Amino acid sequence: MNKKSFIGCLIFFGLVAPNLFGQSQDTVLTLVKAKERLLKKNFYLLAAYYEISQAEAQVIQARLWYNPTVIWNQEAYNSAENKYLQARNQFEAQINQTISIAGKHTNTVKLAKINLEINKMQFTDVIRSLLYDLGNNYNNLAALEAKEKLYNAVLASYERLILASRKELQVGEISVTEDLRIKSEYIGVKTQALDNAIQKEQYLSQVRTLLQYPKDSVIRVTQKIPIYNNNLELDSLITRSLFVRPDLKVSNLMREYQEQNLKLQRSLAVPDVSIGYDYDKGGNYTRNYQGLVLQMPFPVFNRNQGSIKEAQYNIKQSQLHRDYLKINITNQVISAFNQYKKNFEGLASYTSEYLGSLKQLNINTNTYFQKRDISLLEFIDYQRIYISTNIQLIELRQQFLNSVNNLNFSVGETVIEY
16 A cells, blocks of 8 residues: 555545544543533623623713704794794794703713623623532532442442342242342342432533524533642731622622712702703794893702712611621631531541552452352442442542532632642
8 A cells, every 4th residue: 555545545544443432431521621611611701791892882881972852933824914833923943951060960971980890790690600500510420420339330330240049049049038139139220320310410401501502412520639728827818808808899899889879869959950052033022033042950958968868878777788798708718618628627537548448449349249158138238338438438429529619619719729
């Protein structure tokens, strides 16, 4: 085969082989890739982004001035001449422009700009919440997949045992009771595996929704345990959270918004002024009359007293909300930090030596039972210990990862990468 033919075969195999033999088995979705997809595909996030555009449009609207008003007045009917709509005899034209005074226009624009900043920060908080939900769903799904592998391995072991016991039952080496006991244990583990599969489908549905995957897509995830960070200090984390948390920034902006709103309401107590030019051809004391128009409501009854009082109360209310949120954030960080430490302490008990011994014990148990060196009850007891211990480990890993996710969420930024 010459060089060109060899290259051609390689190209053909590269194009056709995936269709013939299927796609790559490496379909694991890492949490980093899941987060990237969330920021690009999530419908709720994309919809929330339009709220920023809406707030930007409100700033544009706030900057606009009043439109001028044009008034046209002419003769409708002349009884002396018995004619209609004769503008040549008499008409009046007037143009007025309303002008905001006392800083109403400036305060309105400033209020709209603060509202824009609030929407931007709320969008950031939406991202934080969605990433938190994704992290928990991802960790829970990873734990369920790990349990699924465990159940499949144990069920495969029981299936081999059932197949062997069937032959032994035929020759009378084991009793019917022992055979039923083995099958009963097999059904019990299979029931647990079924319940695990149902839970897995529920979390798969949530992950597909968050990441906008098709309904028939196959998603596999993995538990990746980050290295424990001994350098984290609680006081430092609390300080960081009070500085970076987007919901607290929203609360601070809401206080600023209410203060600016009070300025606006006070400026609204001063009426707008309308200035205009008036031309009257024949309906005034002199023909071709030209006049200056000045119009302004006289603030006798309505001086916007109620709205000003409401704005003052809103400031006090926003201050209370902000103070409460600071206390709540502080306690959230304390709780998340303590959970992070406690979960790691529990996870640290499962050393590699202990897990290796447990795995070897399970292998030896199957071998010993096949040789009848241990009884059926001892075999079942060892199997149950093996299953429960591994499930406890999987759940501890899940809790530890969720505590890492919760710590990042509570602080308001990524403290621990995983």
